[in-house]
Amino acid sequence: MSRKIVVGYDGSKSAKAALDFSVSLAKAEGGSVVVAHVLEWSPYSFLTPEELEERHKRRGEELERAETAVLKPVVDQLSGSGIAVSTALKYGHITDTLCKIAKDEGADQIIIGRTGHSGLATRIFGSVAGSLAQAAPVPVTIVP
């Protein structure tokens, strides 16, 4: 059975490192990679009436932008690498959504980069890496 790896990707430097690591792992083990991008979203945020009216339109625009600016370059870049690459683009809470993608895809592990925040901000807001380590249904690898 080949391994399936979900890699959390947002185009940042650390996400690129996580992607590279995932690709080399997939190559070595003959696995596939799911490049997952999550658009931070809470159904409990408050919106103005104009925002409600335009929400559906904005959502379409946001998805398109993420698809072309974040995911497509990765797919293009990896198209000649010989490993199977697919993408997942979802709205939601980052940690929960990554876990859900891993579950839906039947992935064997999740790989993410770390943002390098420490101290006060993390104390207050928590970190994706930290909460993912607590909540993920599969092993998590954090790439510095």
Next chain:
Amino acid sequence: MKNLFRAAAIAVPATLAASAPAMAQSLDQQINDGFANATGWFVSFIFSPFPGTTFPWIVAWLVIAATIFTVYFGLIQFRAFPHSISLVKGDYSDPNDAGEVSHFQALATALSGTVGLGNIAGVAVAVSIGGPGATFWMILAGLMGMASKFTECTLGVKYRNEYDDGTVSGGPMYYMTKGFAERGLPLGRFMAILFSVFCILGALGGGNMFQANQAHAQITNVVGEYPGWITGIVFAGIVFAVIVGGLKSIAKVTEKVVPIMGVMYVLTALVILLMNANMIGWAFGEIFRGAFTGAGVAGGMVGALIQGFKRAAFSNEAGVGSAAIAHSAVKTKEPITEGFVSLLEPFIDTVVICTMTALVIIITGQLIMDPSTGMYLLDEGASTIQTVDGNKGVALTSAAFSSAFPAFKYILAIAVILFAFSTMISWSYYGLKAWTFLFGEGHTKELVFKVIFCIFVIIGASASLGPVIDFSDAAIFAMAVVNIVALYCLMPVVKRELISYQSRLKSGEIAKFH
């Protein structure tokens, strides 16, 4: 913040600010008189009583409508209550639709348009004119109004317009035109136009002038008397900056702070009630006694009933049609789900928040009672109950809360200003939707409405409470006249949706996602 100050600075010409207070007072007086003269006939028509009685037909109109919807949909407000909560929690939302407008968001936005001065000032007006008994009728009106809201919001979603670019527009104007055409009924277009005209007036009245007026009253209550037009110009400047200048940041901050203020308000009220827990039984006793006997208020039992129903309708806007505009943007395949969600609105607004305000006013002893007779003392005009220090409107609520927590006066002042502001922003949107329905979309046309809206902020802050509250009520209730006729004509559509949805819910075709 810098932008905000800049906007205010532009809006307040130095010459006006430097004018003498005496002249300013007379300017307020002129605006007030002119306004009262211009709107008097409209107010008297809407509130004209049934011949030979003192009972305004409009109040009966609302009560009968809410009763009919309650019966027609088989006490839907109680039967569907748990399901409504499930919907708001997102139990039935498809995770693949994440990023679309959720039920919660549609409800929260609609609520921030309705929770506001109606809950704070309107309730104070109700109990000072109608006595504690008005509270009972207010709660009843809130409970019944849930069925009206359910009907109109289901229709709002069902007949909304979805444009090619993905934006949506909905509201009574759309169900009147599309719904009537679908059922082969005449006059849909005519009613939509009539509704839009009243919606614009309602936006300028209850959604604007009443808010500006009470915000000014609240500010003077804290900092002392000064002419209303100054508040008006500052407010108008900020509103102008948001709706014309596109300063979305102000609106966004308000949208986020208002719910917090709302929760804080309810919690504070709860604390005051707990501190006086031994008096809650007495307060409810007063409410029931007043509801059925009138307990010495000017209009007796009918007076209490009229005040209760009037202020409830004004606060939760059930049957008015405004909420149908706000709720129509939700993402759902089932229009009726938004109806279920919207029925929580009158519950939260009236049954919970308005009742809290009323209880605090009653329990803290703001209404002066003659200890020997147990009757409330009336003021000289014999129209309102005497209050401690003669407070009226929002000042009465403020005094009630401050008697427990003196500093609350300042928090309430901030809350009132923010509530007033968020209600104005919501209503400027409702009014604009009606305006563009009438005149079509286009930058100049929309700008004309927005400028008129800002001018009315100044008028509202300058005029005295009486004429403003009369006109605000009249305009909002005029919307209800047209809207409820449409709801009667279209309620079988809602019934069909309801039966179909319930059977699919029962069969498991519609199931929870989590």
